[in-house]
Amino acid sequence: MTAQRPLKVSSAPAGLAGRVRVPGDKSISHRALMFAALAEGRTHISGLLEGDDVLRTAEAMRALGAKVVREEGRWIVDGCGVDGLKEPADVLDMGNSGTAARLLSGVLATHPFMSIMTGDASLRSRPMGRVSVPLGEMGARFVTRAGQKLPMAVEGTGKGKPLHYRLPVASAQVKSAILLAGLNCEGETVVEEPAPTRDHTENMLRHFGTEVKVEELPGAGRRITLKGPARLVAQDVLVPGDPSSAAFPVVAALLVPGSEIVVEAVGQNPLRTGLFKTLKEMGASLEVRDERIEGGEVIGDLHVRAGRLKAVDVPAVRVPSMIDEYPVLAVACAFAEGTSRLRGLAELRVKESDRLAATVALLEANGAKVHVEGDDLIIEGQKTLPGGGKVQTHMDHRLAMSATVLGLAAEKPVHIDDTAFIETSFPGFVSLMNGLGAGLEA
Secondary structure, three states, rough: OOOOOOOOOOOOOOEEEEOOOEEEOHHHHHHHHHHHOEEEEEEEEEOOOOHHHHHHHHHHHOOOOEEEEEEEEEEEOOOOOOOOOOOOOOOOEOOOOHHHHHHHHHHEEEEEEEEEEOOOOHHHOOOOHHHHHHHOOOOOEEEEEOOOEEEEEEEEOOOOOOOOEEEEOOOOOHHHHHHHOOOOEEEEEEEOOOOOOHHHHHHHHOOOOOOOEEEOOOOOOOOEEEEEEOOEEEEOOEEEEEEHHHHHHHHHHHHHOEEEEEEEEEEEEOOOOOHHHHHHOOOOOEEEEEEEEEEEEEEEEEEEEEOOOEEEOOHHHHHHHHHHHHHHHHHHHOOOOEEEOOOOOOOHOOOOOHHEEEEEHHHOOOEEEEEOOOEEEEEEOOOOOOOEEEEEOOHHHHHHHHHHHHHHHHHEEEEOOOOOHHHHHHOOHHHHHOOOOOOOOO
8 A cells, every 4th residue: 555645735926937848648658568568579668657557557568478678768668469468477456547457458358368457446446347348249258346347357369359339438548448459350440439539549550550540420520440450560659748747737837926837848649638728718828839740749848827817618529638637627717717617527437536526625625616517517716716725635646736736826735635646647746846846845
């Protein structure tokens, strides 16, 4: 059990200033390790996020037969080929990472051996049926606890049955799990999504030499087609800065008067930058400079300056492009002029915690006016918040970081019950923020 790390956060009257680089994109880091393990040959990965979530994926790929080592600041993976993984000798512990557990389910589903996955208390409370049901149609067999929760046994199949599946809810994790299983199936695996979700899996399939077809559907949906069995060939990967991690120093700099910062080399994939689009709609002084392409992904430097924000009405269609950023967006809205409505947030109820309820509790504990209508979050902005509350994080790293941002802009110190889980996605968060002038006190 990880020891708790409470944190006291006081306002930063001098403002935040400086240039920083956030850790590598977590979604791309997970995929880079998995694709490299399934590829033929040696892959070098630079900029990999070295938080606990991703390190769990690295350990899982080792247990499945790939050689994975860290050497001189980069990671080297000698892959086994698409159908070359071996049965693990022990349970695969995915820690706090739902992304790792769900994507790995797809890998395991079409390998002919038995494996068992578990995780920490938070991950064991999260539903796995959304991946086990479609993967079961491809020939794998899953045995879970009540409620389709971890620990979960996976009895994989050899050459799986290709699947044509329409996602009931837009989910990059489910889409990716099915496509990963489809690598080892005879024929076309097709996934239709009701709205575009982050496409790092499709980008990485192409990067590793596999053809994947993406078609626009009537309305906002997409159809992704992968023909198997596929062959992946090792390719070096440079992981860009994570937009979800950049969200915290960005929003803090917007809210703390006198702030001006630059966050370097942040991923600008349009299916990941819904928060930045929303902040600009709120009047944020947020500019992307020096855009360039690295490893198939667009990156750029974020230049941010503090200023008054205005309320926003965020459509539900934007949820997939900013699913992890809603707690910190809610903090921004609490300081904005007017009443904001964040629509269609049902998916937040099944994250590391019930993030919708926990976000409401975080704001209310610090004097914000907020309520839920159906799946919409309504926030009445104020020029300032009194703060002074104690925030229960429920082992959720993004809630802890969002509470930190709120504390930097509130009148009274905010007390956070536990920040230990921040390391799962953003190692060095406290020191990075203190380097900008936050003055966080453990």
